[in-house]
Amino acid sequence: MEKKQTIKQYCHQFRLGGIYNQIDQLVSAAEAAGIGYLEYTVNLLKTEAVHRDYNDTQKRLKTAQLPRSSDLNLFQCKNDSGLSKARLNQLRELNWLDQVYNILLTGPSGTGKSMLAAGLCADAVQKGYKAYFRDMEGLINMFKMKDFSASAKIEYKRLSKAHLIVIDDLMSFPIEKNHAVSFF
Known part of the structure; x- marks a missing residue:
């Protein structure tokens, strides 16, 4: 028992949260299976890698600021929306992102453009991309404030390193000409 406590102290010191949380189960499984040192290591x-991957994904999902309805498994492809199930699956593969293509979703209100965009953003985050979901108004405000506000400057730097930025409600509110020029 004393050795397990020592291991937990080292895990805490080295910030190995995955091993720290699972050490009892890992030791019990190793003893029961009689595995060797290398396999145990x-x-x-x-265990630590899985724990860190999970935490990293959760952090990226939080930073992405996705809306609640961002699960494309719930998206219903309708004939009137112009998007087939095959095309949706093709978009979800994210080859367009690897090939650095832009996608512009247009259509009348209520057709699921925002949900589709948020879902593609969520898929990108799940696959390890730095992807962010922002609305046009928030981006314009960030551009205005980046020279005066530390948080806006941090957001600007974060977005400048992104693999994907989803801009929701593009051009849905009036923009001053000088802000539009700086945006585009």
């Missing part, structure tokens, strides 16, 4: 490191 691999299991320890694999």
Whole structure:
């Protein structure tokens, strides 16, 4: 028991949260299976890697600021929307993102453009991309404030390193000419 406590202290010191939380189960499984040192070490490191990947994904999802309805598994492809199930699956593969293509979703209100865009953004985050969901008004305000506000400057730097920025409600409110020029 004292050795497990020592291991937990080292895990805390080295910030190995995955191993720290799972050490009891890992030791019990290793003892029951009679595995060797190398396999046990691999299991320890694999546990930590899974834990860190999960935490990293959760952090990116939070930073992306996705709306609640961003699960494309719930998206219904209708004949009148002009998007087939096959095309949706093709978009979800994110090849367009790897090939640095832009996508512009247009159509009447209520057809699911925002949900589709948010879902593609969520898929990108899940696959490890730096993807962000912002509305046009928030972006314009950030551009105005980036020279005066530390938080706006941080947001500007974050977005400048993004793989994907989803801009919701593009051109849905009037923009002054000088702000439009700086945006585009």
